[in-house]
Amino acid sequence: VRVLIADDEPEAITLLQKSLQEWGFEAVTCRSGDEAWEVLKEHDCPPIAILDWMMPGKDGLELARLVRQKESDDYVYIIFLTSKDRSEDVISALEAGANSYVKKPVNLRELHSYINTGVMLIHYIQGRKQFSDNLKEKITKLYEAMKIMKGSITDLASATTIINQKIKDLSGSYDHFLDMLNTFIEIISEVSTKLAEMKTLSGQINIISINAGIESTRIKGSSGKGFAAVANEIRQLALVLKDYTKGIVSELNKLEDSRTEIFGSKDVIHEDVRKTEELFNVQRAEFDKLDAKMKNLSEELRVLHQLSLDEDVKFGMKVEKKELEVEESSSSDEIELF
């Protein structure tokens, strides 16, 4: 551990240098307040400083105040070592930021005890700072990971919304197909009616052709025979036409039966879409719950981070008050409900 000595008295320098060396410390000697400040103002300065009060340049009081105002969280344990021995002097030094006050002539055991106290405090502060830094680093990493997870949840929620929309589109397309099929079947129905009329007509032609055959017997000679033959052919054609018509009507009736089946499946499909919507709503509610949990966790992490910063400040560390970046959560805003 490095210990700064700021004193203009050569005897004090010799005494302190040799004693510190004997106790296992590394002495950094300065013979004026200005020289000491050049060392103490640096970031990585000695953590323990033994300051004389009266010396050339800045005096001990000014030095102590400057160290305490320094924008750094490196704590310096300050021991005043001075021949000023009035109570008000001790109070002034402590108010300026001294941790302990040793009167000259120095009693080495007393000084050694104060230095050891300083070492303990510095180790404690350094350990605490390391713990605090690690904690803040872990909180920040956790927070960043949570932001990524939140992004993934939002993406998943969006994907679910898209899938749901596609299912709805498909259902709509199916309904449209059924409408078209219905129109087609109606046309077929009309055709069927016409065919039924044709069947009746062919029946009538059959009867007429039978009558024509009877009438032909009254005609003598070859003309009567020829007329009877034509009437018979017409009758045969009418019978064939009647059979055809009957066959077509039968097929059309099958088509009508298929329509009933197809329309029956419409209900099944609509039920499936409804179930999908239900599933989506359940999923969506889960996403919302997860999002709310993430929000709470984020808030707790920010509170924990703030507590850690507040603790550092309470502990006398001059820390940079860097808060976690707040990100509004979001899946709720981005997911469209049915």
Add this chain to the structure above:
Amino acid sequence: VADKDVFNIEEPLKALDNNMDLLKDIAQTFIDDCPHKLETMRDAVASGDAERIHRAAHSFKGSISNFGRNAAFHAANKMNLDAREGKTDTAAADLQELEHEVEQFIAALRDQVLAA
């Protein structure tokens, strides 16, 4: 028999946890730096500036205090206290007294510490 008013070796030895080597080191440092200290005192007194006298006497007193509260310490402290209150009329006489006491003190240091 050593004059305990000039130098009582028990006092610094107690403060220095009976470390004779350390006492020798600071005694040698004091003796080496003493001419410079006295010169500073003389200049301060010659200037008649109470603040300068106070600073020089305070520093001198501090150096001697490492060896106990002997006659040289009291002489330096008198100059320190007087000058702190702006009193300089006896400074020249006090300085003579101080130089006399310091001379005896150094002799005692050489005899009881450095030669031991």
